[in-house]
Amino acid sequence: MSGFMFYILSALTLVCAVGVIVNRNAVNAAMCLLLSLVGVAGLFGLLQAYLLAVLLVLVYAGAVVALFLFIVMLLDVQGGARKPFGKVTAIAATAALALMVAGACTIAGRPEITDAQAAADAIGAPLKNYAYQLFTTYLLPVQVVGFLLLIAMLGVIVLSKRFDGLEDIK
Amino acid sequence: MTIGLYHYVLLSGLLFALGFFGVLLRRNTLVIYMCLELMLIASTLALVAFSRFNGTMDGNVFVFFILTVAAAEVAVGLAIIVALFRQRQTVQVQDLNHLKN
Numbered sequence: 149m150s151g152f153m154f155y156i157l158s159a160l161t162l163v164c165a166v167g168v169i170v171n172r173n174a175v176n177a178a179m180c181l182l183l184s185l186v187g188v189a190g191l192f193g194l195l196q197a198y199l200l201a202v203l204l205v206l207v208y209a210g211a212v213v214a215l216f217l218f219i220v221m222l223l224d225v226q227g228g229a230r231k232p233f234g235k236v237t238a239i240a241a242t243a244a245l246a247l248m249v250a251g252a253c254t255i256a257g258r259p260e261i262t263d264a265q266a267a268a269d270a271i272g273a274p275l276k277n278y279a280y281q282l283f284t285t286y287l288l289p290v291q292v293v294g295f296l297l298l299i300a301m302l303g304v305i306v307l308s309k310r311f312d313g314l315e316d317i318k
Numbered sequence: 319m320t321i322g323l324y325h326y327v328l329l330s331g332l333l334f335a336l337g338f339f340g341v342l343l344r345r346n347t348l349v350i351y352m353c354l355e356l357m358l359i360a361s362t363l364a365l366v367a368f369s370r371f372n373g374t375m376d377g378n379v380f381v382f383f384i385l386t387v388a389a390a391e392v393a394v395g396l397a398i399i400v401a402l403f404r405q406r407q408t409v410q411v412q413d414l415n416h417l418k419n
Contacts, residue, residue, distance in 0.1 A: 168336075169343065188359050240342055244335060252331070
């Protein structure tokens, strides 16, 4: 059952990721990104990281994709002629594909690690563990991330607002 | 049918490769940014899988922070793209080469 769900969700994720790449329409690409993220959230659920699955749907599908759609519709940029690929792009794509195949071959040769030994203690599942970790070991990163969010908010305001009196900020 | 760690790592690598090809092949800045998000999600999937099969908590907490930083990064990046569009009236990367010469 778990294997069946894994294959369904990974097929959804990969097909929608291909849809992000090949779609000419940016709105459709954002919708495909949304479905792909839902597939990844399901995979997080299979990995018993339920909090992360919920957070992924909330933050990414709720906020990030909505922001993308908003910007796409605000700017209203569609299509554009697809130019042929340059030589550097072709070389980089070929090298990436070769690395990908080499990695897959390396993985396929290894003995499989299944979750038989780890099935007893799904340590990431309970919310209490997150809270304990976040307020003991990772207390400083929590503060830093909060400060980062504040800085990002100020930066977005400065970037997107027109300051008519100030000539420096352009 | 048991699903092991390598299934997840292979899926994560495939997703990362798809995002990478999107960054290479697309010309629209917004779609390139979506593909960057795909690569980020692929790396978080690998982190969660390693954390699960290792029996530790740290990968999950790290993904928690990655989600936070990614939200801030998307907001700032899209604001930069909007500012760029205001200046140049385009978001196609082949037209945005003013630093080149």
